Amino acid sequence: MAEKKLMNAPENIAQIPSTALPASPLAKQAASTFEQLGLSLGDRLGSDLTVYSPIDGSQLAALRMDTPDDIDAMVANARTAFAAWKLVPAPHRGELVRRYGALVREHKEALSLLLAIENGKILTEARGEVQEVIDICEYAVGLSRQLFGLTIASERPEHRLTEYWHPMGVLGLISAFNFPAAVWAWGTTVALVCGDSAIWKPSEKTPLTALAFAGLLAKAADDYELAPDHLVQVAIGDARCGTAVADHPDVAIVSATGSVRMGHDVAVRVAGRFGRSVLELGGNNAAIIAPSADLDLALRGAVFAATGTCGQRCTTLRRLIVHNSIRETFIARLIATFATLRIGSPLDDATHVGPLIDHMAFDGMQRALEQARREGGTVHGGERLDLAGAADGHYVRPAIVEMPQQSAIVCEETFAPILYVMGYDTLDEAIALQNGVSQGLSSSIFTNDVREAERFQSAQGSDCGIVNVNIGTSGAEIGGAFGGEKVTGGGRVSGSDSWKNYMRRATATVNYSASLPLAQGVKFDLDIDP
Ligand code: NAD
Numbered sequence: 076m077a078e079k080k081l082m083n084a085p086e087n088i089a090q091i092p093s094t095a096l097p098a099s100p101l102a103k104q105a106a107s108t109f110e111q112l113g114l115s116l117g118d119r120l121g122s123d124l125t126v127y128s129p130i131d132g133s134q135l136a137a138l139r140m141d142t143p144d145d146i147d148a149m150v151a152n153a154r155t156a157f158a159a160w161k162l163v164p165a166p167h168r169g170e171l172v173r174r175y176g177a178l179v180r181e182h183k184e185a186l187s188l189l190l191a192i193e194n195g196k197i198l199t200e201a202r203g204e205v206q207e208v209i210d211i212c213e214y215a216v217g218l219s220r221q222l223f224g225l226t227i228a229s230e231r232p233e234h235r236l237t238e239y240w241h242p243m244g245v246l247g248l249i250s251a252f253n254f255p256a257a258v259w260a261w262g263t264t265v266a267l268v269c270g271d272s273a274i275w276k277p278s279e280k281t282p283l284t285a286l287a288f289a290g291l292l293a294k295a296a297d298d299y300e301l302a303p304d305h306l307v308q309v310a311i312g313d314a315r316c317g318t319a320v321a322d323h324p325d326v327a328i329v330s331a332t333g334s335v336r337m338g339h340d341v342a343v344r345v346a347g348r349f350g351r352s353v354l355e356l357g358g359n360n361a362a363i364i365a366p367s368a369d370l371d372l373a374l375r376g377a378v379f380a381a382t383g384t385c386g387q388r389c390t391t392l393r394r395l396i397v398h399n400s401i402r403e404t405f406i407a408r409l410i411a412t413f414a415t416l417r418i419g420s421p422l423d424d425a426t427h428v429g430p431l432i433d434h435m436a437f438d439g440m441q442r443a444l445e446q447a448r449r450e451g452g453t454v455h456g457g458e459r460l461d462l463a464g465a466a467d468g469h470y471v472r473p474a475i476v477e478m479p480q481q482s483a484i485v486c487e488e489t490f491a492p493i494l495y496v497m498g499y500d501t502l503d504e505a506i507a508l509q510n511g512v513s514q515g516l517s518s519s520i521f522t523n524d525v526r527e528a529e530r531f532q533s534a535q536g537s538d539c540g541i542v543n544v545n546i547g548t549s550g551a552e553i554g555g556a557f558g559g560e561k562v563t564g565g566g567r568v569s570g571s572d573s574w575k576n577y578m579r580r581a582t583a584t585v586n587y588s589a590s591l592p593l594a595q596g597v598k599f600d601l602d603i604d605p
Contacts, residue, residue, distance in 0.1 A: 099133035101192050105283060108189040112182055114290040116283075119311065124279055129195035129430040130420055132467020138282055140312040146319040149274050152305035153245040154325055156272040159303040161242035165268055169219025171302050172264045175295040176212025179205065182291065186256070188422075190284050194255050195430045195468075196384050197421040208260040208288070210553050211569065215264035218574055222269065233588030240578040242270025243351070244327030247320035249341065251333040252432055253387045253490075255281035256288050258355070261557070261569030262330045262577075263292075263307060269577040271328070272306050276320050278333075279313045280432060286311075317341070324348055328577060331355070332389075335488075335514070335562045342564070353576050354564025355557075357488040358516025360539070360548035361394035361509045363531070365502070365522035366401055372545060373521035374405070377494070378412050380519075380547030382473040385428050386492025387436070390517040390541065390549035394485060396505045399498040406496055409475055410455050418460055418470055430468045431491060437469040440491035443484055444474060447495070450482035457493065486512045502527055510538045516559030517551075519543035540567070 105128075109116065121139025128135050141149075160168065179186065183205050191201040224238035246266045250258045255277060263273045277285035289309045296302035310316050314337070321329050321344045330353040331341040338356035345352040362380065364373050380392035397405050421429030431437050437459065444457045457474030473492035478485055485495045499505040509518055518537040521544075522528050528544045530536050540559035541551060551557050556571035558564070567573035593599060 099128075099131070099135075101128045101130060101133050102135045105135045105189055105192050108185045108192075109283075109287065111185045112287055112291060113294070114287060116286065119286060124282065124311065124313070126193065126280075126283055127433070128192050129432050130192065130422070130468055131465040135193060136283060138311055141310045141316055143315075143319045146274075146310055146316065146323065149305070149308045149310060150245060150323050150325045153272040153274055153308060156303040156305045157242070157245055157270075160267075160272055160306060161270040163270070163301050165219045165222055165270065167301055168268045168270060169216040171295060171299050172212050172219070172267055173216045174299060175264070175292050176209050176216070178291045178295055179212065179288070180209050183209070186284075186287060189287055190256060191421045191429075193281050193283050194252060195421055195432060196387075197426050197429050198424060200384055201421070204254060204257045207257040207553060211257070211260045212264050214553055214569075215268045218265065219268035222574065222578065224580075229584065230594065231586070231592045233586065235585045235587065237583050237585075239581045239583060240269075240575065241581060243577055243579045244271060245325060246271045246273040246577065247276065247323070247326040247329045248273060249276045249317045249320060249329065249331040249333065249337075250278060250285075251389075252278035252280035253384060253389070254332075255284040258332045258568065259285065259288060261553070262353075265569055265574050266328075266577040267306070269574055271577050272303075274308050274310055274320060274326070276310045276312065276317050279311075282311050285309055318344070321345055322348070324350075327351060328353065330566070330568055330576070332568065335564075338562075338564050351576070353566035353568055355389070355566050355568050356559075356562060356564040357514055358389045358391075358559060358563055359393050359486065359488045359512045359514040360390055360517040360519075361396055361512075362392055362518070362548055363499070363502075363505045363509060363520040363522075364395065364397045364401065364405060365505075365520060365524060365527055366398045367523040367527070368521035369523060369545070370401065370405065370408075374408055374412060376519070376521065376545070376547035377409065378416075380549045381494040382413070382416060382428050382492050383549060385431055385471070386473060387432060387490055388549045390551065391492070392494060392548045393488065394481075394508075394512075395494055395496045396499050396508050397496060398505075399500055402496075402498045406475070406477060409494075409496070413456060413473055413475060416473065418472060419462060420465070428470075428473060428492070430465075430470050432469075434469055436491055437471065439489055440471060440474075440493060443487070443489040443491070443493055444476070446484040447476045447478065447482075447493075450484055451479045452482075452484075452495070453477040481508055481511055488514060502530065506531065506536055513562045514559065515539045515561035516563045517541035517543070517548040519546060519548050521545055
């Protein structure tokens with residue numbers, strides 16, 4: 076299995092050329108994590124793609140990118156793997172995922188460190204993301220015994236009408252930088268128990284995390300006699316690599332997580348060849364703070380949701396809609412609490428907010444704050460902070476922006492910690508503001524009024540895929556279907572019944588009578604010689 080050999084060859088570690096893996100302290104830590112995992116970057120090393128740590132901007136590695144020809148070869152291999160894997164009974168497919176989950180659990184700390192070094196999220200959130208991978212493995216193992224169809228009442232006598240679910244084919248999974256492991260695990264572990272093979276195109280900003288997580292899966296597959304070669308492969312590269320995956324006619328399902336711009340491109344390409352796409356795109360999430368709310372709870376919920384992962388979660392709280400009777404005091408408390416946030420290295424356990432991913436994210440944040448000022452906003456915070464020894468890291472103070480109305484910039488997703496605050500008088504007005512953007516991912520209301528809470532969740536309420544009461548917009552659990560509506564793409568990668576995205580449905584009618592009644596009472600009498 077070429078892919079397995081590539082990533083599962085500890086003896087190659089000593090051969091990493093020093094020019095390809097610069098010797099910054101973080102690069103050394105990343106290399107030693109691979110060593111602890113018993114993995115090697117092997118012939119992934121190259122010069123096409125330089126990987127940086129957002130912690131101090133230092134280089135972690137330089138990698139070779141896969142070409143469209145490489146993707147073609149991967150898809151051919153994935154099809155061969157699928158032909159074998161779909162014949163393995165689902166509970167035995169679950170056994171591979173169980174073993175993989177055990178490996179991730181064993182190496183949780185090393186994986187969390189690598190993730191924090193490459194992505195910049197604080198260690199407790201990195202550990203949470205690795206825990207999410209472990210949890211989803213357990214979820215998928217359980218699912219491997221529950222891929223059930225329906226028995227439907229037939230209108231014809233002595234007929235049985237049923238639905239079956241069969242493996243679908245090759246999954247192409249394109250993922251974003253901000254959840255460099257969890258999103259992959261949501262889709263891939265579930266697809267594996269559903270009988271699919273998979274190709275993962277991770278973000279070009281977090282390829283090392285991808286190679287580590289996929290490398291452990293290759294190890295588990297190497298040791299499992301029922302797993303065919305090339306069951307899961309990794310395609311390293313930028314948008315061009317994603318396009319090659321999206322365009323390939325033999326990739327049955329394309330699960331794409333990222334910006335709306337990317338999702339639109341992928342959706343059109345995949346639809347053009349009648350493939351299936353599952354889209355998890357940008358959000359612009361709001362919380363309503365009602366006058367009856369427990370305001371301490373609301374404050375905690377809002378601050379974590381707005382500043383966690385340095386505002387780089389798809390579910391980050393970006394808009395706060397506060398009842399005008401409590402608006403001024405709530406904003407004052409928000410500003411005071413933001414001032415207490417500890418901003419610094421994500422590897423320091425005391426830190427609340429780590430760096431932005433790169434200078435482009437920083438520039439995007441500054442542009443958004445400028446536009447907000449032009450649109451009448453009053454900005455608190457948002458400035459860059461110099462951290463000793465991290466001149467090329469982009470650390471910012473999360474911003475609160477008081478807005479007179481929901482102007483153009485508020486309707487955009489800026490992937491940075493900016494919290495726009497607006498006022499409202501009636502719940503109708505608040506819900507209209509909440510729904511008045513093109514995205515539809517996550518939403519919440521803080522209230523102790525049961526009527527308001529119920530209305531917010533009803534068809535008259537939030538139009539988002541995630542609707543919370545008395546918790547923030549971020550931090551969803553894995554059991555529920557995760558995703559959103561409108562330009563967020565409508566996809567559900569994992570949770571609830573989203574496993575159906577990774578399978579194809581067959582409806583079967585069996586006639587066990589001696590006659591041939593037609594549905595809807597259609598008559599078609601034939602004179603047939605006995
Ligand atoms: P991005 O769109 O820049 O990149 C995401 C992935 O798509 C990367 O792997 C990239 O290489 C690839 N890509 C980019 N353009 C492509 C194209 N035209 N065709 C095929 N592949 C392409 O996003 P990002 O900056 O990595 O992540 C941030 C965005 O992701 C935010 O908008 C965030 O809300 C969204 N996101 C959504 C969810 C969700 O579940 N809804 C989860 C995480 C992130």
